[in-house]
Amino acid sequence: MKKVNEKISEETNLDDFEVISRNLIQGKDLNPFGNVFGGQMLSWLDESSYIYLVTKTGYSNFVTVNMNDVNFHAPAKLGDVITFYGKIIRTGKSSATVRNRAFVHEVGSDLKKEIINCTITFVALKNGKSFPFFTKKDRKK
Numbered sequence: 001m002k003k004v005n006e007k008i009s010e011e012t013n014l015d016d017f018e019v020i021s022r023n024l025i026q027g028k029d030l031n032p033f034g035n036v037f038g039g040q041m042l043s044w045l046d047e048s049s050y051i052y053l054v055t056k057t058g059y060s061n062f063v064t065v066n067m068n069d070v071n072f073h074a075p076a077k078l079g080d081v082i083t084f085y086g087k088i089i090r091t092g093k094s095s096a097t098v099r100n101r102a103f104v105h106e107v108g109s110d111l112k113k114e115i116i117n118c119t120i121t122f123v124a125l126k127n128g129k130s131f132p133f134f135t136k137k138d139r140k141k
Helices: 038-057
Strands: 018-024 062-072 082-089 094-105 112-125
Touching: 018 038, 038 062, 038 082, 038 094, 038 112
Parallel strands: none
Antiparallel strands: 018 082, 062 112, 082 094, 094 112
């Protein structure tokens, strides 16, 4: 049986996903057992998804309302470079949901090890309240 950190993702199809960020795992990111803190991964996912959404929409006043389907697949280790991928999978009147996947790419090969995936939903705000940014008539920035 393979150890969890040896698992290579069989579902590495990233069609329609875009690279949204990369992070180098450093000592400050690790727990006492040498694995990246889960909260650190979630923070990077949240931040990179926000930047991706802002870049795609041209609007910057979004807040995170939830993270769903968070699945940790393997730990990341010191020196790993995590590549974050994202795509907008749904928009409502004021909300957008970004699907995220993060991988460590094995150096010198095409193999990828999936670290985490989840969806993050953001809501557009205006004057401190949600507003229907994604409806055509209300797309004023």
